[in-house]
Amino acid sequence: MSPTPSDLSGTASLGSYLESWAPVSVRDEDPLHAGPVAALSAVFDLPYSAAEAGDPIPPMWHWLHFLNWPAHGELGVDGHPMNGHFLPPIPNRQRMWAGGRCEITEPLRLGEPAERISSLSSVTSKHGRTGELLFVTERREFRQSGRTCLVEEQDIVYRSGRSAAQHPGELDESALPQTDSLWQLPLRPDPALLFRFSALTANAHRIHYDAPYCRNDEGYPGLVVHGPLLVLLMLELPRRHAPGKQVRSLSYRLRRPVFAGERISACGTPTGSGAQLSIATHQEAQYATAEVTFG
Structure with a gap:
């Protein structure tokens, strides 16, 4: 049986909270409307013309799509969701985005429905200067018209405790x-x-x-x-x-x-x-x- 947050005494290994944690893959869809791309262009003061259907999405601008809006009551004290499909069940998480990788076979295009298949790639526990850290890598595959356009991996670091x-x-x-x-x-x-x-x-x-x-x-x-x-x-x-x-x-x-x-x-x-x-x-x-x- 995995520890509960009330069991945390500063000596429990973060890996012990993950003994029964095995999230399955998740499939999402998005129509890839042009509005978010035009909005980010305005935020960055970019001198580009208005985005239109069929235009290629710039590298990594797909982060503007496939968004998740949990209910406000589902957020924790830090503003992140308290629970989520790929959020490790460790107490009082502090979250940091450490890095990632992406392979682009062809760019996603605006106005064409796309699907994203998300899965847990790996979980690794390491010891850093601030204590034990949990490295979670999520893999995301994006498809349009039956073709895999890009594959992305995101490395997220979690630490338990809110010091x-x-x-x-x-x-x-x-x-x-x-x-x-x-x-x-x-x-x-x-x-x-x-x-x-x-x-x-x-x-x-x-x-x-x-x-x-x-x-x-x-x-x-x-x-x-x-x-x-x-x-x-x-x-x-x-x-x-x-x-x-x-x-x-x-x-x-x-x-x-x-x-x-x-x-x-x-x-x-x-x-x-x-x-x-x-x-x-x-x-x-x-x-x-x-x-x-x-x-």
């Missing part, structure tokens, strides 16, 4: 990132941008909009910029500087949190078959990293 983490104590809002990368795209994400991105991705995690919660409950100095937002910002570099090339594969890693008000820059260096990408601030050159290959 404040150790994070930088203040933000330097004036310094600019120092980089000599060939491709560069600066951004200074503010609370309004984070709010709009949360709305477009159905993300109710309070670290993105509730500053007192960030400081008092999670130990952050300010609002945290979404990991997926950083990934999409990095992917804007090949979209703008290599528009004739199609991204066929992507791997990314989110190394440290970025906070609202910080001046950041997406940086990229083209290689023979793709590009090396990163998010830089004045403090560090690689807050997030990514590697893409072209078809």
Whole structure:
């Protein structure tokens, strides 16, 4: 029998909570309307024309679709659902998006119904500086007209217990990132941008909009910029500087949190078959990293 939250004494292994946890695959459908793509273009101030049916969806912009809106009463204190199909049944979860990978055979297209098959790929327990961590990898396969268009894996890290983490104590809002990368795209994400991105991705995690919660409950100095937002910002570099090339594969890693008000820059260096990408601030050159290959 697996422990219950009341059994947690600080010595129980996180793996012991998963003895009977074996979620089956889930199939979802989405019509892939053009509205979310047009909305995110406005959020990013992109100079692109209105999206129309039949247009290819930019790499990873499918995160705007297949959204889950649980009832408000089903949310936990952090804004995430208390229970979910692929949420591990460990007590008082703290959640971090660590990275992922994606293989794109062909882009999804707007206005064409699509299906997503989600499954649990792996669960691994590791010990880090803050204690035991649970790495959960979810696999998602996207199909249109009977064809598999892309396969994605997301790595999510969970920690039990709600102690404040150790994070930088203040933000330097004036310094600019120092980089000599060939491709560069600066951004200074503010609370309004984070709010709009949360709305477009159905993300109710309070670290993105509730500053007192960030400081008092999670130990952050300010609002945290979404990991997926950083990934999409990095992917804007090949979209703008290599528009004739199609991204066929992507791997990314989110190394440290970025906070609202910080001046950041997406940086990229083209290689023979793709590009090396990163998010830089004045403090560090690689807050997030990514590697893409072209078809």
